[in-house]
Amino acid sequence: MAHQSPLISIPRKTTTDADWAGPIRSTIAHSFGESPDSYAEEISTLQRCRQDAVRGAGSDTTARDLLYKYFGQLELLELRFAEVKVSFAWHDAFTNKLTTQTSLAFEKASIIHLLASVLSSLAASQSRAGPEGLKRAYFNCRATAGMLTYINENFLHAPSTDLSRDVVHLLINLSLAQATEVFMEKLVDEKKAAGLIARTANQLATMYNGLSDEIKEFMGKGVFDRSWMRLIEAKAKLFSSIAQYQKAKADSASGKYGAALVRYKKADEDAKEALRVAQGFSYQLVSGSDPTLPHDAGTSIVEIAKAHAAVVDEAKKQAIKDNDLIYHDVLPAEASLPAIDKLPPSTPVFIQEVYQSPDVSKLIGPDIFARLIPLAVHESASVYSEEKAKLARGEVERVELSEVEVRAALEHLGLPAAVNAWRRMADGDDADADVEVSSEVVRIASDLQHSGSTDTRVRNVEGERQRVERELQEFVAQLDNESRECERARAKYAPNFTQSPSGPQTASFRQTITANLSALSNAATSDAQLAKLWAEIQPDMAVLQAGPDALRAQARDVALGKTQVIQPAPGESLLDFADEEQVRPQLDGAEADALRVAAKEAGDKLDRLSKIRTERDEVLKDLKAKIQTDDVSNLLLLNRRSSNVEPQLFAAELEKFRPYQSRLASALSVSKSLTDDLEAIVQRVERGRGVRERNRSAKEKAARVKSWERRLQRAGATHTEVADGLARAEGFYASIEEVLVDLRREIRSYVSARDTERNKMVSDIEMRNRIGGSVRSSASPAASPPPPPPPAPGLPSQFGALSLGGTSSYPSPPKAPSPPANPYDFSSLSSLPGAFSTAPVPPAPPKPYSPATASAPSPAAKPSYSSFTNVPSASPYPAPPPPQPQRTYSSAPYLLPGQYQPPTQAPPYPPPPSSGPAYPPPPSASAPYPPPPSGSAPPPPPSRPSYPPPGGYSSPPPARPAAPQYGYSGYTPPAQAQPAAGYPAAAVGQTAYAPYPPPGQQPQQQYGQQYPQPPHHYGQQPPQQPGQQYGQQQGQYGGYRY
The missing domain is CATH 1.20.140.50 (alix/aip1 like domains)
Known part of the structure; x- marks a missing residue:
């Protein structure tokens, strides 16, 4: 089994449990103003997420996924709870020293460092025997470098050694060197060109030499293990030998045998040195003592160095033999050999690229605190919503404008009704029976069909x-x-x-x-x-x-003109009209065939236009739904810390709606094209003679029906x-x-x-x-006592003259002889100022009349029935006047409760003077009453409310009613009898009274209030009348004065 080069993994940080609940609940209550209890489940989820991530899992892959999720939630959490203070305790990965801070940045840096450790462990433990293993190891090494680069770029003040810039920088270079090493293994497996492998190996030798120099600076500080330095030195020599070996092969292939032989010798020296360092590394390393190295790291590196040294030694010997026997090339000095080019090293996979992967986004899942949206994000989202609304309004306006144009074009062309008419005309059918009635008129007829009379x-x-x-x-x-x-x-x-x-x-x-x-x-x-x-x-x-049925029947008659009287012109007869109505131009065969073709073509285009309009409406509906459900709050939250990113973000997000806009634009263009085609077809059809005649008749019918519909x-x-x-x-x-x-x-x-x-x-x-008549008839006239002399005009007589009730203690004045009068003649009663005066009885003791007293009204009595407050203001009918209070009727004067009652024994009239007439002359008909006091204000006229008539017409304002004269309409007062003869005329110099003013000019007095009347003597000028009670009306009812 071939050995693979051992890779170094980063040691892992360890931590203790942290309490998220308390600080987050406090922040929710104070910063967001919401109840923390409603987010108890979210807080528990976050707590469990951290525990799963930092406690470790059964495999490095699971641990990586949990760390991916927890760090993603930390990023989202920081956007809402940037100032939350939670105590985080982490142990240093190299020194094991405990560091505690309350910053979210420290937690994030520690999680990233832990994630880099897990990724490097995955790379080191990955089998690289096949292409897939090489690919995974290569990505994990680069991702490790990307994670560590994020720490160095975003966390400036390291609270622990493992997070310091120098340590992190060394770990980044180590990860990139190992990634390049994996890449070179891939080149060797694929048998790439020797020059390419030489360049890669030279780059690796340079990187490991640099790492060797950096790590020597930490020796003695207790940061890195010495085994790391030994392994790095061995790899530096090994890859330097590989670079010289591969370059020698390339020189030999290009005919540079001398230079190739020198490089073989250099490669052999470096291989032997690498083997020596590797053997020292193997001797010092105890299997399984260092968790950052594979368990067979020492054996593997020794075997690799030994195999390479053997290959190089064999190639050197063969090159010497060939050059001595065959090529005889001059061997250049080692220093004069050109330097081997370097292949650019591997680049890190940054954390942004990792989290943009769909697999990682799926691992993170939804935002735990998605319900908590900061105010600034709401404001930005509202700006984006306005952009979406603007886009939607623009598309809706374009669609509505297109729909209006299509409908107007079809209505102007008379489609699709014209297509049906063309088919009937081509078949020779009469279309007079088909009359379209507007839906509005049909609706009105349906509503009124069952209405009342x-x-x-x-x-x-x-x-x-x-x-x-x-x-x-x-x-x-x-x-x-x-x-x-x-x-x-x-x-x-x-x-x-x-x-x-x-x-x-x-x-x-x-x-x-x-x-x-x-x-x-x-x-x-x-x-x-x-x-x-x-x-x-x-x-x-x-x-x-x-x-509606009768309405349609009537419409057919209106279309034919049967409901209108036809007036013939001079020299014409009604029979001419009938014949003209019956004569129909017939289409010839060619015109009928052309009409059928036009009808079929127009029908096809109308069907297509209908489908286009339906599809257009569906696309618009989908666009509205897409806009309605689109939410960029999460994106705004993620980019909250970026400045001036909203315009670019909004523009990118609005591009999602571009396909819908394109489809709508295409539908509008096709609709316009179809309407133009239909217009051309209609114009072509209307050029036919028979169609022109039919169209003229149809237009006349349509005009009659339209006029009739407007009237209805x-x-x-x-x-x-x-x-x-x-x-x-x-x-x-x-x-x-x-x-x-x-x-x-x-x-x-x-x-x-x-x-x-x-x-x-x-x-x-x-x-x-x-009873009195029987007593007088039994008594002697001589025995009757003489009548008492008339009393002097004083206060008692004045009171007696004003009495309206009771019996008098004075005898009645003698009456002047007069001819027999009509018992129903009451004209002379107008000369009795006391008994028939409308003024109330004065109180006792009497007071002089005062205008100030007369002008002080008392409160009006409350009406006894409603004043029509329930009549709506828009009614054209005036509200009836308010009702008057119900009273108790008696012969006593009309007084308020508690006022003065008249004396019972006062004489009704004062005795007349001996030289004067028996009664004062009656007032003239033109001035039956004295004028009202000049200082009194006229009472308001009776209430005559009026309402505007129903909409659409107006009624004239109601005329001001005149003062009532002799009752009301329907009643005729009896003729007033002439006064009896012998009544003297009015005294010379007596003031003639002005006519009684109309109700609108009467003095205004309080309803039910009475005022004293100054006494006056018989035959004197009548005093000025006091103000009337409010609501009274002076005049003559039935010819009698009151």
Whole structure:
């Protein structure tokens, strides 16, 4: 068995267990702000990974794989936990001295050194008898040198001897020399040229000589074993001899026999020296004592040197014999021989090349802490995501633009419908029955087919408005009837009839009714517009509501023009149109054949275009999926410490999408080419005479159908607006119905209470009159006491003049003779300022009238029903006005709780002066009321909300309602009787009162507040009227003043 040259392996470092859990948990909590408990499994995996790598395995191959994995995870770990502090303890590989540090760099350097040791052990133990063994040994020696080179280049401050630069440099040279030695063995096995082997051997001799000089410097320091130096010296002499021997063979082959003989002699000397050193090495080496050398290292090197020395001695003897007998060449001096060239040494396999191998990447596996991504990596990944999005948007835009162009071209050319028409034309079929209806119109017809009757809803809304208006007019009539009955009783039984006037108490009702009538007026405008819109679209809606089938049948009629009235020109007849419709140009045989060929060609190209479009969409979908799943966070994490690497990295990563972009570009180009071909086919077909005639007719039909479809679409849109408006209208009338229920209940209660009170009062007055009449008839007129003189106009009389209820302690003033008057003539009642004044009874004691007091309103009463807050703001219908509070009706003045009650015995009127008329003249019809106080602010007009009408049309703004005059529509007050004769005219110089201002100009006062009225004497100028209560309304209802 041939011996192989022994290779030196690097001794291994040893370590103790390290605790990763505590420092990593602390870093996760403080630097990443996450819970360390959620990463307990990852921490345990890292701990187990280190233990497996450093404790050793059953074979060097397994140990190498575990070290590969652990170092790869350390690299990824350092990117996240660069400042983590873990205590690492390692023993020196040569001195066995313990070194402890908390740096990840120390851990990485120690792992790399251990990995280099394992690789050198694999190279030394590898059998090199075959090509595969030589290849593995060669790679492992170079990889060992690469690992050690990484230590020297990245770790400057060595904490231990085995990591020092000088020691590591020597180990690198040793590994490269051994790699070159393995390479030379390969050259010898392959029987390469002697010159090439000589150059390689000369390089090896030079490298080992240098190693011998370097290792001598460490002798005595306890770093390297002396056996290493002996083996290196033996190899230096051996390879020097081999170089001279191989070069001598080359010189002899080239005819340089003298030079060859000199080199043989030199080779023989070096071989003998190598044998001597090898024998010394073998004598000193105890088998198995040095783990860095093979167990048969001494024997192997001696046998190799001995075999080589024998070969060289035999070659030297043969060369001397040949030169003496044959060549007789002059032997040059040894120093004059040219130097042997050197083959470049082997290069190291750097660690980056090792970890780029797919096998090593597979060994490392996924990142243990893949869920922890630093913020800087997130930011870089977002930049890359934007680059991907930009690429995707560009491709999507190109595809969409191509799709739009293809669709526009097909629509312009009338394809694929034109192909079917060509086939029918070539076969002589009529295509009038086939009319395409747009999908939008068919959808509208399907939606409206089962919808309710809109016409019924329009009529229901109209009827509901009329019903509400009638009911409001009935409310007005009820209030007017009650007011008439009250005033009739007052005229008949005055002054004993003390029921309060109806006007102040019904003002809130009348305001509510007026506001609701105004709202109904606005609603009527919107209802009319809805009805108008419905009337305009009703014929088209009948077509749509018939369903899609009837719609298609109607479309065929529209295409043929049957739904339009044809107006013949002068001199033409309708029969001409019928004949023209029936005459069809026929195609000749050649044109029909050409049309069939064109139809087949266009159909094939349309099929191919469809496939291209489908494939294009699939490629775009795959590109989007690829972009969505692409993640470069790991690459960014690995290159985190490199500066300005992102542009190059992003450009390289985006190249992954280049195949998809190329396929999309090809599909777009083919689509463009196919559309151009189809356009050429259509133009060629349309040049035929028969096709031109058919196309003209088809275009006319299509134009009619398109116009009809647009009209139906407008009708559908208008129907949607009408339906929305009807929904708002129904909601409006439902809301106003709630107000009518409350208003109906309060008016009925009010009228009923007033009727009951009035009937009881009339009954009491009539009973007192009957009793008083019987007493006067039994008494003598002479016995009756004279009437007391009229009291002086003082405070008691003024109070009595303002009393609205109770009985008077003064006798009534004498009445002036007058002709018999109509019992229903109440015109003279306007001269009674106290009993029929709308001002409330003044409190006692009286206070002078003050504008400041009159301008201080009290809080308004809370409404008793809703104010239509549920009506949507977009409704075209105004919300009904807010309801008024429910009141208790009686004959007492309309006072707030706790206010002054009128005296019960005050006389209703002051006694008139002896020279004056019995009653003051009635005010003129043009000025029935005094003007309001100038210092008062007008009250706000009643609320009349209005909403915009349904979209698509507008309604005019509601007109400002005028002041109510003589009730409301539907009610006609009785004719006012003329005043009785004998009433004096107004006094000369008496101020004529201005007409009563409309509601918008009335003084603004608080609802329910009353103000004192200054007293005045009979026949004097009436004082300025106080402000009215908020919500009251001055005017004449039914012709009566209140």
